[in-house]
Amino acid sequence: MFSFGLCCLFKNEAVSFRTTTVKNLSTLPRDLQLVKLSQICLHNTQNLELALKTVRRLGIGAFRIMSPLFPRMTHPQAGYSMNELPDGEVIGRSLETCRIFAAEHHIRLSFHPDQFVVLSSPHPAVVANSIQELVYQATLAEAVGADVINIHAGGVYGDKQAALQRFGEVYDGLPDAVRNRLTLENDDVSYTPEDLLPFCEQRTIPLVYDVHHHRCNPDNLTIEEATERAGAIWKTVGREQYCHISSPRTGWGNGTPKPHADYIDPGDVPGCWRRRDMTVDVEAKAKELAVIRLMNDLGGNLNE
DNA sequence: GCATGTCAAGTTGTG
DNA sequence: CACAACTTGACATGC
Numbered sequence: 001m002f003s004f005g006l007c008c009l010f011k012n013e014a015v016s017f018r019t020t021t022v023k024n025l026s027t028l029p030r031d032l033q034l035v036k037l038s039q040i041c042l043h044n045t046q047n048l049e050l051a052l053k054t055v056r057r058l059g060i061g062a063f064r065i066m067s068p069l070f071p072r073m074t075h076p077q078a079g080y081s082m083n084e085l086p087d088g089e090v091i092g093r094s095l096e097t098c099r100i101f102a103a104e105h106h107i108r109l110s111f112h113p114d115q116f117v118v119l120s121s122p123h124p125a126v127v128a129n130s131i132q133e134l135v136y137q138a139t140l141a142e143a144v145g146a147d148v149i150n151i152h153a154g155g156v157y158g159d160k161q162a163a164l165q166r167f168g169e170v171y172d173g174l175p176d177a178v179r180n181r182l183t184l185e186n187d188d189v190s191y192t193p194e195d196l197l198p199f200c201e202q203r204t205i206p207l208v209y210d211v212h213h214h215r216c217n218p219d220n221l222t223i224e225e226a227t228e229r230a231g232a233i234w235k236t237v238g239r240e241q242y243c244h245i246s247s248p249r250t251g252w253g254n255g256t257p258k259p260h261a262d263y264i265d266p267g268d269v270p271g272c273w274r275r276r277d278m279t280v281d282v283e284a285k286a287k288e289l290a291v292i293r294l295m296n297d298l299g300g301n302l303n304e
Numbered sequence: 305g306c307a308t309g310t311c312a313a314g315t316t317g318t319g
Numbered sequence: 320c321a322c323a324a325c326t327t328g329a330c331a332t333g334c
Contacts (some may be wrong), residue, residue: 009327019329021311067326075312115325116313129313155315190323241314258325283326 001240002273004295005108005281010288015051020070025078029177033078046058051164052101060291062108063280069140074084074132095143098204098231102145108240108279109146111137111181114282118154119170127170131178137176144277145151148242149181153191160191164199172202178285181233183208183242187217188258193226194219204231211270212283216258223270231278241276245269263287266297274298 009017018040025033048065055063061133067168072078082088102109117130139150157163171179184200185208186193193207207230211223221229227243234241247265248257262285275279284290
């Protein structure tokens, strides 16, 4: 089946996610910190329920969950665990509601930790923090039934192969809950599909193929080749392929194409993606409006 | 009320 | 060599 996914937020729908900062929390005694965090986490899981219902209503097939669904959970000072939160049980039931709803309606869920998660870093403290963050996201992923935690390969440090080697060693030591979900994505500055595919194929790590990054940061592979080879890994693990699409804000050839546009130019969707079993996250600033417009623009050409 | 600056974390490329 | 871009809003602060 082909489906489009929405990333994290809505433009026009009344779904909101709250957060807080360590600086703000630090002005409160611990018990009040936990009260505040509990309220925010509950708000966020309830709005995740709402987000899934909305996605369902709009005919969107996947949803990327914001990393700070439980803000600051792994911070060394302000961090906390679910059972410390006054509303912990209610929050747990809300996550379970999300899991059941998403499963019933076949809404694929994913996480995308941000740039601070770097498994290839030569700095042990960076790697340790990254692992902690991945474990946190895997706990949430397990609770809501998300099958993907997608990250970038990280820095190069002057030697891509050495960096990937370090990545591999850390990967081997990750808990199953993380490793079973972890995917790698080609990025727009350093790692191309050609850099990552041999590594991913050898270790059977699914590659989330971002065609916009590939166009910004090209290699010797065509879009068709990268799509096929990434798809083969997904097939090996028995899961549907995952890709990303976006369009450049200023078009191709007018300055840097990296910033994302409000909407997707249907011409940017590779022809070889049509009639293919895959989930495609739409990275566009107009959020659900962009997904809806793209589905309309492409009409019935995707599945038939 | 509304505008503005800040917010845990890493790395790279630009100014 | 300092700093913005990644992606983006929410929140606190100050007028």
